[in-house]
Amino acid sequence: MRTGIATVCLSGTLKEKMQACAIAGFDGIEIFEQDLVTSPLSPEDVRKMAADLGFTLDLYQPFRDFDSVPEDLLAANLRRADAKFRLMSRLGMDTMLVCSNVATATIDDDGLRARQLAALAELAGDHGVRVAYEALAWGKYVNDYEHAHRLVEMVDHPNLGTCLDSFHILSRDWDTAPIEDINAEKIFFVQVADAPKLSMDVLSWSRHYRVFPGEGQFELAKFMGHVVRAGYTGPVSLEVFNDVFRQSDVERTAVDAMRSLIWLEEQSAKWLEANAANGAAGTVAGGPPAPARRRYPMELTTLPQVAEPAGFNFAEVKAADTAALETVLGQLGFEFNGRHRTKDVQLWTMGHARVIINEQAPSGSAAPGAAAPAIAALGFDVDSPVIASARAQQLKAPAVPRKSQANEEVFQGFAAPDSTEIFLCQGSPDGTAAWINEFGEPRWFGEGLEVPSGGRSAVIDHVNLAQPWQHFDEAVLFYTSALALEPQPYAEVASPSGLVRSQVMQTSDRAVRLVLNLAPLLQQDGTRHKTYQEHIAFAVDDLVATARSARERGLNFLQIPANYYEDLDARFGLDPAFLATLQELNLLYDRDGDGEFLHFYTATVGSVFFEMVERRGSYDGYGAPNAPVRHAVQYDHLHQLTSSTHSTTH
Known part of the structure; x- marks a missing residue:
């Protein structure tokens, strides 16, 4: 063509x-x-x-x-x-x-x-x-x-x-x-x-x-x-x-x-x-079907065919100073699984949910703390990483190879439109990852914390990525064509600084859910500030127990206003004891005809926060009615930080 x-x-x-x-x-x-x-x-x-x-x-x-x-x-x-x-x-x-x-x-x-x-x-x-x-x-x-x-x-x-x-x-x-x-x-x-x-x-x-x-x-x-x-x-x-x-x-x-x-x-x-058998020009009704692979004057080229990803393999967060990230993950119940033997990265796990903390500060970071924590990469389980990578490269995705030494897994990688690095990993039926063996003996990094024992079962439920305004449509096509994710009808969510356009990209079995958000920008003191953070959500079997354990470890939850729980009671008429538990633990709740959804958020570290979710029944959403509450609380917190910084510098 x-x-x-x-x-x-x-x-x-x-x-x-x-x-x-x-x-x-x-x-x-x-x-x-x-x-x-x-x-x-x-x-x-x-x-x-x-x-x-x-x-x-x-x-x-x-x-x-x-x-x-x-x-x-x-x-x-x-x-x-x-x-x-x-x-x-x-x-x-x-x-x-x-x-x-x-x-x-x-x-x-x-x-x-x-x-x-x-x-x-x-x-x-x-x-x-x-x-x-x-x-x-x-x-x-x-x-x-x-x-x-x-x-x-x-x-x-x-x-x-x-x-x-x-x-x-x-x-x-x-x-x-x-x-x-x-x-x-x-x-x-x-x-x-x-x-x-x-x-x-x-x-x-x-x-x-x-x-x-x-x-x-x-x-x-x-x-x-x-x-x-x-x-x-x-x-x-x-x-x-x-x-x-x-x-x-x-x-x-x-x-x-x-x-x-x-x-x-x-x-x-x-x-x-x-549609070869029904509709080729000149085909007589009731006659023999057209050939399965009829040739046309215009030759159409196809790409290497790949199946949709089987699931998330890992999520990676990069920061110059990783102490706050280590503390939050430990408080959530993640276990530290050691440092990589050749790279400055740590591995934290809860069940099959794996988070890599990358201590390699981006080039240009002058001092520790200069690069705030941010989502840097996502790993996906695929049948054939090499074939999937070849497809992505033919679709003009820029390659981002990582150095590896002997007996280390070679990740096939490329960059998404927002610069998030995408790595294709060889999936395994039991959800494990062979590269975990590349990490050394665990050593606890959380100050004043005890190593969690008998870690809870968890998986990465979804990842929420903020998209630059000029690359949002590009990102939708990128994930559709390179990763075989299907775009769902987009939604708009209210926030104090404007509407947030939210586009869900997912696999047919929901094993991979990626949420792309086109966020508004806030004008402050002549400078435009990105007011939308990114997050990684983990699904657990018992959110209430997870939240109680996290609170005992000192987790800083996102504080939900009391007005929310009054409205929740009016909308759903929940059992008073259950409603009290939700409010006590800063949990949010949603329900539809297929099931229920419980979730809570951590405070933001850099531009990253974490969400813990529990899906009951066949609930398939993301708690969209609760999104304006989260946006408002985060906006208020960011405004307080900005005002505090402004007063300090003056």
């Missing part, structure tokens, strides 16, 4: 955009007119630069407001088109996108439109240019791709074809099956974009909220499956209008864009295979 991207998708100058597209590996690009008009590069410079970078210039766009106009305006439009065709000759480009008219259309007559498009096609032919006519979803008279194609057929000119844009088709819920009936020679160009399902006018939706494939909710694999069945062999190009992408690092966005096309190509191949 030939890959392409419109320059409008990216931030920066035309030169910067072209360089980024080359780094990401695109086969070609679309030149958006405004990018050329505002560039100091001449058309000849752009043409040479594209050749030097190794990609083609596939489409010049957009040419607007041409059809359905009076004769005097048509003459002006043809003069304008002639100038653009001459410009395209200097660029070495042969295809121009013409959008159905929105602003100047006054005559609703298909015969007139066909004659005007014929005049444009004839002029384009004089310049050796093709015209790809596209139905805008908000076009005044033409807003349906089938209508646009009927006009192309009426004209019947070799230099006039159609452009199929997934957004304009799927945003209007048009049926995509008729694409297969279009003569492939008349499909001059295909553009793809994804989008979340939103209730708003389609123009605003298109101009601000498109995303790359895999980051929204459109059925793009189905759309592409019909395009492939039609016999199309040209570029599949991204056209994404998105305010965030236009403000983000250009190279990083280009790589994310390429990842989305690699993912879409694979998903389209899967769709074709799954």
Whole structure:
């Protein structure tokens, strides 16, 4: 599949955009007119630069407001088109996108439109240019791709074809099956974009909220499956209008864009295979099914296939000063299992829940305590780490190898969009980890604490990661494509500093639950502070007993207001003794038709805190009704710390 991207998708100058597209590996690009008009590069410079970078210039766009106009305006439009065709000759480009008219259309007559498009096609032919006519979803008279194609057929000119844009088709819920009936020679160009399902006018939706494939909710694999069945062999190009992408690092966005096309190509191949027996163009109803692996003119490449992760192998927290982390884990009931024999890391376990404390301060940390504790890495159990890693690397995930010595497990690793390191580990049926043997004799680090005996059974239930605003959509695609996690419908949770968008990514059996949060930023004293922390949640069989033991060891719980428990009683009518226990231990509670959920939080250390949970019955959520309480308490605590620091420094 030939890959392409419109320059409008990216931030920066035309030169910067072209360089980024080359780094990401695109086969070609679309030149958006405004990018050329505002560039100091001449058309000849752009043409040479594209050749030097190794990609083609596939489409010049957009040419607007041409059809359905009076004769005097048509003459002006043809003069304008002639100038653009001459410009395209200097660029070495042969295809121009013409959008159905929105602003100047006054005559609703298909015969007139066909004659005007014929005049444009004839002029384009004089310049050796093709015209790809596209139905805008908000076009005044033409807003349906089938209508646009009927006009192309009426004209019947070799230099006039159609452009199929997934957004304009799927945003209007048009049926995509008729694409297969279009003569492939008349499909001059295909553009793809994804989008979340939103209730708003389609123009605003298109101009601000498109995303790359895999980051929204459109059925793009189905759309592409019909395009492939039609016999199309040209570029599949991204056209994404998105305010965030236009403000983000250009190279990083280009790589994310390429990842989305690699993912879409694979998903389209899967769709074709799954639907091979029902719907190939020309198949007679009741006749023999289509071949299981029918070949199409457009070859679709697939990636190494991997199963979803079987579970969390470990979570890693990094800090220059680890004393506070050691104390909290010990108070929760984790056992210290020693230091690694060659690395400055510690291992703490409770059952199958494993936490690595990394004492290697990040580069640039000038002194102990300069790097506050933060989640640094996650390990996942997979069937084949090498194959899973190869897949991730083909999806443009940057590798993060770790040094290892003889008889040490070699972790396959890569970096997530928020810089969290992801390591793929060889899973075992009993949930153990072979690399534990690399840690030496246990030595207790918790000051004034006793080593827990008979540690409780626990597993990592979920991990909650805060995402930078500019990389949230990228993260969703990353975990979907590289780790085979399924995104769930996102939710928004109220916090004192704004709404927190929460996106759950999980495996089908819920063995891995990853919660991505797009958190608001708080403005204080002219500085923007990240107000959302990250956490690791551990599931235990008896949360009340766990909480009592932790309290005896001196754990600093997140203090829950009394008002919460009054509201809890009003909502659920809990047994008074049970409600008193919850309030005594700062436990939170939720219930649905399938079960109950109990949980508590520790105070925050650096940017990390821990959560202990107990799932009763088939409860599958995360205590969402309790999230505003946690946010409010943490916000208040952060505000007090900030105010204290501010007064001390002044």
